[in-house]
Amino acid sequence: MSGTSLDGVDGVLCRWDESDRWHGVVAHVHQPFEADFQAQLLALQASGPDELHRAALAGNALARRYAEVVERLLQQAAMPASQVRAVGAHGQTVRHQPLAFDGVGYTSQINNPALLAERCGIDVIADFRSRDLAAGGQGAPLVPTFHHAVFGDPNRTLALVNIGGISNLTLLQAGLAPRGWDVGPGNVLMDLWTIRHLGRTYDEGGRWAASGQVLPGLLNALLAEPFLALSPPKSTGRDLFHASWLDAHLARSARSAEPADVQATLCAYTAQSIAGDLLRLQLQVDELLVCGGGALNGELMRQLQAALARTPVLSSDERGLPPLQVEAAAFAWLAHQHLRRQAASEPAVTGARGPRILGCCYPGY
Numbered sequence: 490m491s492g493t494s495l496d497g498v499d500g501v502l503c504r505w506d507e508s509d510r511w512h513g514v515v516a517h518v519h520q521p522f523e524a525d526f527q528a529q530l531l532a533l534q535a536s537g538p539d540e541l542h543r544a545a546l547a548g549n550a551l552a553r554r555y556a557e558v559v560e561r562l563l564q565q566a567a568m569p570a571s572q573v574r575a576v577g578a579h580g581q582t583v584r585h586q587p588l589a590f591d592g593v594g595y596t597s598q599i600n601n602p603a604l605l606a607e608r609c610g611i612d613v614i615a616d617f618r619s620r621d622l623a624a625g626g627q628g629a630p631l632v633p634t635f636h637h638a639v640f641g642d643p644n645r646t647l648a649l650v651n652i653g654g655i656s657n658l659t660l661l662q663a664g665l666a667p668r669g670w671d672v673g674p675g676n677v678l679m680d681l682w683t684i685r686h687l688g689r690t691y692d693e694g695g696r697w698a699a700s701g702q703v704l705p706g707l708l709n710a711l712l713a714e715p716f717l718a719l720s721p722p723k724s725t726g727r728d729l730f731h732a733s734w735l736d737a738h739l740a741r742s743a744r745s746a747e748p749a750d751v752q753a754t755l756c757a758y759t760a761q762s763i764a765g766d767l768l769r770l771q772l773q774v775d776e777l778l779v780c781g782g783g784a785l786n787g788e789l790m791r792q793l794q795a796a797l798a799r800t801p802v803l804s805s806d807e808r809g810l811p812p813l814q815v816e817a818a819a820f821a822w823l824a825h826q827h828l829r830r831q832a833a834s835e836p837a838v839t840g841a842r843g844p845r846i847l848g849c850c851y852p853g854y
């Protein structure tokens with residue numbers, strides 16, 4: 490999995506037992522992107538000269554990195570490739586325009602699954618989102634069905650939030666289909682501000698954010714973004730939450746603000762948009778599990794807990810799956826669903842006409 494934060498690849502090796510029951514993660518590798526490759530992927534998020542050529546080459550380069558991650562996982566687990574049933578490979582989202590323009594829209598994940606299959610000699614399942622779009626859905630978020638399968642509890646109402654580049658929420662209520670939608674920015678704005686002012690890829694632990702003062706005018710302007718008020722189904726990406734979007738807000742509402750105060754405000758924005766969605770539901774949620782890199786941002790976790798006083802906010806680690814493994818495990822699970830010819834999309838989440846088998850198989854030999 491390589492997600493919208495553009496931080497790198499998370500790979501997991503997952504096991505199912507003889508009865509095809511999910512058994513969990515047995516190995517995890519995180520391989521960061523080199524700065525120049527990250528810059529190439531960032532440049533592909535908007536149109537530019539000869540972008541088809543650049544996207545094709547970036548897809549090849551990404552598949553080579555995925556293959557390295559697979560090799561490292563096999564080494565870690567001392568397992569031959571022949572024992573692995575399939576690799577689920579999401580690709581790198583460079584555009585997400587569901588339902589736009591012609592009623593179907595598109596979502597574009599650059600990748601080269603054929604090259605990955607050639608390199609690994611393992612079946613590769615890729616292109617997980619397009620079938621849901623073809624069925625009238627948004628193609629995202631897809632993880633709620635995985636959250637339901639792995640974290641669902643018949644006795645409790647749970648919420649999960651994945652705070653990657655973008656944040657997406659899942660709601661699990663006993664006896665009901667999972668619900669879920671994209672909330673808004675996760676780390677994407679905080680990351681770009683940290684790179685710009687500190688030259689670092691992210692704000693470790695949220696310590697820089699914690700050193701600043703929240704700017705109420707800016708925060709309210711950011712919270713007024715119309716996407717936040719939309720009803721589900723809804724999904725978004727860097728197509729909306731990009732540097733120019735932030736700069737336009739700063740020019741209007743915080744022209745000469747201290748950088749640390751802007752960071753504090755961006756952290757509060759992520760926390761309040763998530764908490765706001767949960768509070769508007771007026772539902773007694775027993776706990777909120779946080780996954781994705783945002784779970785490692787102590788200041789963000791503190792603000793989430795403060796905003797949701799009555800709901801315990803926990804890292805997914807406390808329920809058996811470390812936050813940086815959850816999304817990658819979800820795509821292993823989706824690949825497994827594909828192999829079993831089981832539908833894995835949830836129409837209540839994506840808005841599609843019905844559940845569909847997701848992905849496409851590139852045989853490993």
Ligand SMILES: Nc1ncnc2c1ncn2[C@@H]1O[C@H](COP(=O)(O)OP(=O)(O)OP(=O)(O)O)[C@@H](O)[C@H]1O
Pocket residue numbers: 491492493494495496497499651652653654655656675676680690691692693694695780781782783785786787813816
């Ligand atoms: N120790 C840390 N302190 C603060 N933030 C962190 C830490 N570790 C990771 N992060 C944040 O988490 C991000 C990566 O999260 P993750 O890998 O879940 O994102 P992603 O999978 O790319 O995104 P998405 O879920 O949107 O597809 C980093 O860019 C950074 O902002």
Ligand SMILES: CC(=O)N[C@H]1[C@@H]2OC[C@@H](O2)[C@@H](O)[C@@H]1O[C@H](C)C(=O)O
Pocket residue numbers: 492493582585596628629630631632633653654655656657671724725726816
């Ligand atoms: C189009 C796309 O890549 N969307 C991602 C992104 O990152 C988070 C959020 O926006 C979510 O909609 C989705 O990822 C997760 C894994 C999903 O599909 O559930």
